[in-house]
Amino acid sequence: MIKAVRGTRDLLPPETSLWNFVEAAVRDVFRAYNFHEIRTPIFESTELFARGVGEETDIVAKEMYTWEDKSRAASEKGQSLTLRPENTAGVVRAYIEHKLGERGLQKLYYIGPQFRRERPQKGRYRQFYQIGAEVLGPASSGSESPARDAEILELLATLLDRLGIEGWTLRLNSVGCSNDRAAYNEALRKALEPVVPNMCVDCQRRAVTNPLRVFDCKVPEDQPIIEALPRISQFLDEPCRKHFQEVQEILKAIGVPFTLDDRLVRGLDYYTRTAFEFIHGSLGAQNAILGGGRYDGLSESLGGPPAPGIGFAIGEDRLILALKETAEAVHRKPDVYIAALGPGMDRESARLARELRRHDVIVELGDENFRLKKSFETAEKLGARFALIVGENEVKANAFALKDLESGVQASVPRAELAEKILSAR
RNA sequence: GUGGGAGUAGCUCAAUCGGCAGAGCACCGGACUGUGGCUCCGGACGUUGCGGGUUCAAUUCCCGUCUCCCACCCCA
Numbered sequence: 001m002i003k004a005v006r007g008t009r010d011l012l013p014p015e016t017s018l019w020n021f022v023e024a025a026v027r028d029v030f031r032a033y034n035f036h037e038i039r040t041p042i043f044e045s046t047e048l049f050a051r052g053v054g055e056e057t058d059i060v061a062k063e064m065y066t067w068e069d070k071s072r073a074a075s076e077k078g079q080s081l082t083l084r085p086e087n088t089a090g091v092v093r094a095y096i097e098h099k100l101g102e103r104g105l106q107k108l109y110y111i112g113p114q115f116r117r118e119r120p121q122k123g124r125y126r127q128f129y130q131i132g133a134e135v136l137g138p139a140s141s142g143s144e145s146p147a148r149d150a151e152i153l154e155l156l157a158t159l160l161d162r163l164g165i166e167g168w169t170l171r172l173n174s175v176g177c178s179n180d181r182a183a184y185n186e187a188l189r190k191a192l193e194p195v196v197p198n199m200c201v202d203c204q205r206r207a208v209t210n211p212l213r214v215f216d217c218k219v220p221e222d223q224p225i226i227e228a229l230p231r232i233s234q235f236l237d238e239p240c241r242k243h244f245q246e247v248q249e250i251l252k253a254i255g256v257p258f259t260l261d262d263r264l265v266r267g268l269d270y271y272t273r274t275a276f277e278f279i280h281g282s283l284g285a286q287n288a289i290l291g292g293g294r295y296d297g298l299s300e301s302l303g304g305p306p307a308p309g310i311g312f313a314i315g316e317d318r319l320i321l322a323l324k325e326t327a328e329a330v331h332r333k334p335d336v337y338i339a340a341l342g343p344g345m346d347r348e349s350a351r352l353a354r355e356l357r358r359h360d361v362i363v364e365l366g367d368e369n370f371r372l373k374k375s376f377e378t379a380e381k382l383g384a385r386f387a388l389i390v391g392e393n394e395v396k397a398n399a400f401a402l403k404d405l406e407s408g409v410q411a412s413v414p415r416a417e418l419a420e421k422i423l424s425a426r
Numbered sequence: 427g428u429g430g431g432a433g434u435a436g437c438u439c440a441a442u443c444g445g446c447a448g449a450g451c452a453c454c455g456g457a458c459u460g461u462g463g464c465u466c467c468g469g470a471c472g473u474u475g476c477g478g479g480u481u482c483a484a485u486u487c488c489c490g491u492c493u494c495c496c497a498c499c500c501c502a
Contacts, residue, residue: 001475003475003492003493006492006493006494057500057501058499058500058501059500059501062427062500063500063501086501086502114502116500116501116502118427118499118500118501119427119428119498119499119500120493120494120495121495121496121497122495122496123502124500124501124502128502129502130502131502132502202498202499213500216499216500218498266501268501277502284496284497285496285497285498286500286501286502288501288502289502290502291501291502292502312502313501313502314502315501315502316502317502318502319502341459341460342459342460371458371459371460371462372459372460372461372462373458373459373460373461373462373463374458374462375461375462376461376462376463377462377463379462380462380463387461387462389460389461391460393460401460401461403461403462405463408463410461
């Protein structure tokens with residue numbers, strides 16, 4: 001038997017109803033904040049991710065699905081292509097390519113699959129889904145303003161609340177700009193040098209490849225050492241400090257709760273200034289339900305114009321894990337099951353189904369069936385609210401037996417009143 | 427990439443020390459062709475993840491492999 005490949009999975013009903021429920025709520029919220037959808041290709045040139053995400057990140061170094069294009073055209077021959085491991089680089093590429101900055105501030109969102117070759121685990125798949133948004137534009141459009149950061153964070157708080165996700169925590173930090181980072185990395189390296197031999201093997205590796213990440217270490221013995229390390233917050237220059245302060249002030253003013261965490265670092269190279277994460281307890285080790293931050297230099301590093309921006313990505317698979325809502329509860333069942341009793345009744349039930357569906361009634365259609373009992377059983381099994389009986393007597397009278405399967409009450413309803421009667425029960 | 431646990435019918439799970447692969451639910455048919463949900467009767471249910479090994483005999487023991495789960499790592 002051919003099975004779905006490792007780390008991928010089929011989403012089946014009724015669970016797909018839950019995904020639709022989440023995505024519908026998300027689109028609603030984005031609309032209220034004046035975001036519009038962008039759809040970028042699922043694969044891009046490998047170089048985009050190498051430059052955008054960072055050569056040294058794990059994502060680029062070992063997790064990408066990359067292949068060489070087989071096209072015979074000289075211009076494409078041997079071009080290295082990659083399934084997108086995240087969507088920000090693609091959005092910024094599109095922003096540059098279509099000169100979107102000339103249209104003012106862009107507020108874009110996306111929903112779609114991403115691909116990383118990691119070892120599968122709860123809340124971690126090789127094809128996974130992200131819901132994300134990016135706000136970017138020329139500095140003159142206000143893209144750099146702390147108001148944008150606060151708006152994004154407030155949007156996220158609203159979204160999680162609206163989905164009924166309880167017990168989330170917003171962790172907030174500023175990772176500074178490139179100037180701060182250079183000075184800080186230097187200081188951090190210096191501080192690590194004498195103590196690193198006493199740390200765990202992972203930290204020893206991190207100290208070389210990406211010193212910031214030692215802050216992610218969970219080994220108890222290392223914690224005292226890490227506590228004593230210099231923090232990025234001490235290295236923020238005046239504009240960065242002010243920016244971060246203002247983000248916090250706005251959040252306080254509008255009542256979005258957050259916790260400052262100067263150990264919060266982001267895994268992707270492009271982040272600057274505001275960095276954040278929403279975590280949720282029910283997810284096990286993969287407790288980050290979403291993450292994001294500011295990336296003021298990304299457009300330029302991809303060869304575009306200056307375009308400060310901020311964005312986030314929600315792990316949709318994890319979001320759904322954190323939902324209390326069950327798939328069953330949002331799964332839409334048919335309003336009515338039409339049971340045709342006897343030969344020739346298919347035509348009449350098809351006509352009725354067509355009429356009812358035009359009125360937005362969800363109809364499941366049986367076929368000619370002599371056995372009424374069987375029809376009720378089928379209707380029951382489908383979870384239909386009503387069974388509509390179509391037999392010779394009904395056709396003659398132009399009124400149909402409509403049984404409410406919830407109350408057990410049955411009535412003869414004139415054809416013209418069927419839709420209204422069914423819809424009023426919903 | 428590393429470590430641990432698991433894999434038996436569509437689903438949930440049994441199977442003693444290595445000795446005929448089972449149950450419930452679901453499914454199909456009948457009792458039952460205009461008012462069911464109950465009940466009763468019958469039916470189909472399987473490459474025990476896959477491949478090898480040990481044995482008279484393997485779901486059971488051994489080796490390999492795949493997948494899922496948990497954790498590390500990484501990240502959303």
